Amino acid sequence: MSATGGAIECPRCGEVNQEGTIECARCGQSLLSGDELKARRARVEEWKREAERESVDYTTTANLLLDRFSGIPASKTKYFGTISNHRKRIGLGCVALATLVLVLLVVTTGR
Numbered sequence: 001m002s003a004t005g006g007a008i009e010c011p012r013c014g015e016v017n018q019e020g021t022i023e024c025a026r027c028g029q030s031l032l033s034g035d036e037l038k039a040r041r042a043r044v045e046e047w048k049r050e051a052e053r054e055s056v057d058y059t060t061t062a063n064l065l066l067d068r069f070s071g072i073p074a075s076k077t078k079y080f081g082t083i084s085n086h087r088k089r090i091g092l093g094c095v096a097l098a099t100l101v102l103v104l105l106v107v108t109t110g111r
Contacts, residue, residue: 006019008031015026022040023030030037 007016008019008021009016010024010027010029010031012029013024013027015024017025017031021031032040
């Protein structure tokens with residue numbers, strides 16, 4: 001692989017690819033060295049583990065809170081399994097905002 005003005009030449013077919021390209025546009029040959037490829041795979045795996053960990057933590061917390069606020073027993077919560085995480089966040093945000101408004105009203109009116 002030779003770099004000429006930011007371009008990378010494919011070792012297999014000789015196609016000149018743009019700088020930062022991971023695979024050859026013509027033949028699909030990897031343009032990364034062994035160390036670069038290992039580092040990239042390690043970063044991708046780390047991102048996957050982090051995303052999975054955040055997703056599991058959030059989903060578990062959201063489901064527990066929804067079960068608690070809805071009063072529906074755990075055996076009847078099949079409906080909440082189909083709600084996306086985004087909608088769960090919106091729902092929990094609305095519950096939190098309503099609780100905050102209620103607390104502020106109670107504090108300001110002195111009741």
